[in-house]
Amino acid sequence: MYEGQYLPNETYNDVFAKMKSTVMSQSPAPALKDSIAVPSKGYAIIKFKADNPGYWFFHCHFMYHLATGMAVIFKALFKLGYITESFNENSYLQPNRVTLAQFNSANRNSNLCARNCVANESPKTCYYRLVAEDYVTMGPACGNCPTNTADCTASQCVVADGIEKSIKTFNRMLPGPSIEVCLGDRIVVDVTNNVAGEELTVHWHGIWQRGTQYMDGVPMVTQCPIHEGQTFRYDFIANNPGTHYYHTHTGLSKLDGLEGTLIVRNPKDSNRNTYTIDDPEHVINIMDWMNTTAGSRFPGLYNGQAGQLPSTFLPQGQGRPKPGTTRAAPPPYKEFWVKRGERYRFRLIGGMCTVCGVEVRVEGHTMLLIATDGADINPVTVSSVMLFSGERYDVVINANQTGGGTYWMHFRGLAECSTPETEIYQLAVLRYEGTNQARPTAPGYRANFSPQGTIANPQNASCGTNQGGVCVSQLQGSVPDTENVLRRNATFNLNFQFGFHIFEANRRQDLYNNGQYKRYFVAPDQTTLTSWMNNISFVTTPAPILSQGQEVASSIYCPSNTRTGLPTCPANTGEDYCECAYVIKIPCGEIVQIFLTDA
Secondary structure (H helix, E strand, O other), rough: EEEEOOOOOOOHHHHHHHHHHHHHHHHOOOOOOOOOHHHEEEEEEEEOOOOOOOOEEOOOOOOHHOOEEEEEEEOOOOOOOOOOOOOOOHEEEEOOOOOOOHHHHOOOOOOOOOOOOOOOOOOOOOEEEEEEEEEEOOOOHHHOOOHHHHHHHHOOOOOOOOOOOOEEEOOEEEEEEEEEEEEOEEEEEEEEOOOOOOEEEEEOOOOOOOOOOHHHEEEOOOEOOEEEOOOOEEEEOOOEEEEEEEEOOOOHHHHHHOOEEEEEEOOOOOHHHHOOOOOOHHHOOOOEEEOOHHHOOOOOOOOOOOOOOOOEEOOOOOOOOOOOOOOOOOOOOOOEEEEEOOEEEEEEEEOOOOOOOOOEEEEOOOEEEEOOEEEEEEEEEEEEEEEEEOOEEEEEEEOOOOOOOEEEEEEEEHHHHHOOOOOOEEEEEEEEOOOOOOOOOOOOOOOOOOOOOOOHHHHHOOOOOOOOOHHHHOOOOOOOOOOOOOOOOOOOEEEEEEEEEOHHHHHHHOOOOOOOHHHHHHEOOOEEEEEEEEOOEEEEOOOOOOHHHHOOOOEOOOOOOOOOOOOOOOOOOOOOOEEEEEEEEEEEOOOOEEEEHHH
């Protein structure tokens, strides 16, 4: 991957020349990514070998942009795969929560899958039941929380930011149960949909699904959605290690709470010598959180609270509301405990849904960056990490401080969440064992923690000399590029511009024309927009194209350009964008290079 912002008068050819003279000539093993942040008014170049057959959904991970069509499907010729081996469900059912004692005591003879992984151990079958349903924060299960803080951790109590709100949950947890396995284990998940009047699917973000294309969880691409009252079984092998997560891929339900973490530990981790502890208590899923339901902000209010910005962030499902939001007593901050002298692997997950990224910084501590999106890298010391939706970064925090016992963890909003009018942020506490030190003064958005230093994955790719950042393209992967994908000439090139069609205020008839029902959303500045890639706004097919493609009429797909063979908008539409099912066929084995540009 290579990213940056366009310089004045810079062209595609100029960018490719820079990439060849830097990344392609210097990086023997590039960092692997499955989610990327394209700089504002900039570009990103990604390259891969099309060696995983199936239908794969390539899309914007900002939920409201996806809901209005910023997506395309890649179709690689394929052979379908299944896993059919039966098992005793009750014997292999995993708990919703795994205690530290359970994790450390699990061995090869137990059925508990969350464990310290051992090389050459026989793989386990890991069975989970996820029940999706409508729920509520600060409901009856929370008793007298936050007055009695012990009630805030009661069974089935969902605190969030302490403000009562209708939500959706898996197993009445926020985030949902953590799936924690070892490389090679078989994961079986029965998902039951009890959400009133809605359908859903679950996507396993980061899992390659080699040979199990049906399990990818994309509605009307790999499966029919799960209707209310139905159960669907996902069954696949954890064949790539790292920090991943799962979330619904239908509608807006992910932003209302339907997501959880998925950790695949590797007994042969190349960076194992950098940390001493890697356990479930140091996984941090960062959610952006609204104090209204996601649906109430789509397509969006026009005269009220325009836009889709969050109210706060929730590290591992808990935090406090922004000061001044409510008079109610706030819940306790989320705490992460460490023992002095140990080095902890923290797994940071960008479980956000909106355009706002988040910068993570820990007071008094640097971080050793060791993995990105599940792939090991050569370690780099940084002072903070910036994450955007779908990204994951693994860092090692050395609990070596001697002064005091509690330190702030700061989650600072980026992009639209960083303006003087918004300044959205959240706090958590890093607490050393054996201390009850209180921190009465909570820092605000502009907290200036030390140490200051390198920023990992800075927004807008500010990684030049003296800019203080290290970009993904500057990271070195720990796994050799045995296919030599980076240096080989691409055999299949794709250029994607992504952006928005603006429905001008003086031409409202374009949006509200009688008999037409065009999708749109309302931006914070009250502009009405719809999303596109290469001027095509993706629409869903009426049947899953992986299993029932023959049932999809050809008229639903975008027509092919007679010169390039690639999908295009129909001629003579009278619009500068169109809506159709956007599918690109890629022959297996091709070296694919994608040039993404923020238009």
